[in-house]
């Protein structure tokens with residue numbers, strides 16, 4: 635068991651616990667969706683429907699790698715695929731098991747370390763490939779797929795080596811690595827524009843709620859609990875500086891729609907093992 639296997643992703647937990655989202659991807663918006671969390675939920679359901687349309691007809695078995703809350707797998711099971719799920723995050727495991735049937739095969743590990751014996755017709759990575767080392771991921775996918783199996787990736791990638799969304803993969807490097815590891819790109823669908831309203835909604839929710847609430851907490855502590863504030867500041871000044879940077883610089887930057895359009899592409903990519 636690797637040491638970081640049990641870590642919770644707190645950013646993703648915010649989307650689940652505070653925004654009450656059912657899934658953890660950016661969704662696919664339509665003009666008719668209301669600009670609310672309910673609209674976002676409709677966009678997420680549409681995203682899943684469109685993603686599943688990318689699956690070739692002969693596919694029967696699927697590994698949902700990075701399954702999040704399991705909502706995509708619920709849909710896959712409804713469509714009669716045989717499904718196993720995988721996710722290293724312990725908090726999301728409980729949520730997923732709540733949504734999925736009791737007898738689902740759940741692998742709590744990183745995909746790069748997948749230790750199951752089964753091989754699959756298709757491995758799905760819905761916004762999870764960005765968390766993996768591409769080379770290790772591609773090797774593991776190749777080993778874990780049946781002959782002529784498919785890898786279906788849905789993710790946002792950087793157009794070039796920019797600072798913006800620095801942790802995301804650079805598209806050309808990602809495609810080259812998969813090619814080197816024996817995958818042929820069969821189909822691409824660009825959904826960038828249909829994901830943009832999620833950034834706009836994120837910005838609105840942040841400005842309307844998160845920012846004023848945080849300011850109230852800080853002001854309250856300053857007025858009523860100066861000693862606690864002082865102690866916390868002393869103990870955690872570096873952490874607080876990080877939180878401040880994240881909330882007031884990084885977050886608004888990440889939610890900038892024009893920058894996203896300029897620097898990123900959100901793609902559905904269907905690869906075939908050659």
Ligand SMILES: C[S@@+](CC[C@H](N)C(=O)[O-])C[C@H]1O[C@@H](n2cnc3c(N)ncnc32)[C@H](O)[C@@H]1O
Nearest residue numbers: 657658659700701702723744745760761762765
């Ligand atoms: C943005 S969420 C997407 C969740 C889900 N696929 C969806 O579309 O709603 C990213 C998911 O990848 C998972 N993840 C992170 N690192 C991973 C890894 N090394 N292997 C597999 N999954 C990973 C996270 O725990 C999380 O469930």
